[in-house]
Amino acid sequence: MRRKIAYPLVALSVTAGSSLAVASPALAHGYVSTPPSRQALCASGAVADCGPIQFEPQSVEGKKGLRSCDGGVAQWSVLSDESRNWPAKSVGNSVTFTWVLTARHVTADWEYFIEGTKVATFDGGNAQPDAVVSQTVDLSRFPGRHTVLAVWNIGDTANAFYNCVDLNIGGGSPSTAPTASAPTSPPTTAPSYPPTASSSSWAPGVSYKIDNVVTYQGKKYQCRQSHTSINSWEPSIYTLALWLPL
Numbered sequence: 001m002r003r004k005i006a007y008p009l010v011a012l013s014v015t016a017g018s019s020l021a022v023a024s025p026a027l028a029h030g031y032v033s034t035p036p037s038r039q040a041l042c043a044s045g046a047v048a049d050c051g052p053i054q055f056e057p058q059s060v061e062g063k064k065g066l067r068s069c070d071g072g073v074a075q076w077s078v079l080s081d082e083s084r085n086w087p088a089k090s091v092g093n094s095v096t097f098t099w100v101l102t103a104r105h106v107t108a109d110w111e112y113f114i115e116g117t118k119v120a121t122f123d124g125g126n127a128q129p130d131a132v133v134s135q136t137v138d139l140s141r142f143p144g145r146h147t148v149l150a151v152w153n154i155g156d157t158a159n160a161f162y163n164c165v166d167l168n169i170g171g172g173s174p175s176t177a178p179t180a181s182a183p184t185s186p187p188t189t190a191p192s193y194p195p196t197a198s199s200s201s202w203a204p205g206v207s208y209k210i211d212n213v214v215t216y217q218g219k220k221y222q223c224r225q226s227h228t229s230i231n232s233w234e235p236s237i238y239t240l241a242l243w244l245p246l
Helices: 038-044 051-055 074-080
Strands: 011-013 019-021 030-034 061-063 089-091 094-101 107-114 117-127 132-138 144-154 159-169 213-216 219-223 243-245
Touching: 030 038, 030 159, 038 051, 038 074, 038 159, 051 074, 094 144, 094 159, 107 132, 117 132
Parallel strands: 089 159
Antiparallel strands: 011 019, 030 094, 061 159, 094 132, 107 117, 107 144, 144 159, 213 219, 219 243
């Protein structure tokens, strides 16, 4: 499997009349970062032995109208494997889903389902979305542990992108993740997913917010976009996209 590295922004303005281009592979698209989707958990190392999806969580693309975590693609079938006991994030009755879009396709709409029931739709206006999109969904009708299927329907193709997000709706203790190899510089206590950022060394699997400051390879960086970190998204790679050198 050829490893693909995703870049969250195609370009960022540097000075008036100029821009800094960031290379983006042809197969980069988008995924739900917060609460962590199954592919986000794989990419961060919170869930082990996921196969190639750990390197390209943004790539779960299939034809529109599916109701599957893997988008109907055998390569991503691990995402539909319910025997893996996917860890569930404890949330309230209202949940904000944040997508990181590595290729900002024009959007027909965004849909959210629980057990086949559509619970929310957000019109995309057939326009290009921002690099980070957040949408708040009322899930009060579905207390307890559920899997939310989040769907990004592209406006100018027959395809969509699929994400399954496991939640414990209405609070309670989060479930535990399957045993995984510890990522570099992990939190010292077992957190809910994703853990919160600290003002220390950058690490994968951490939820960083705008203005958080981290140290990486002896240099300090300030977060420019809220996101959950994964391996291959280090600050030195995403300078000016996700991180601002200090």
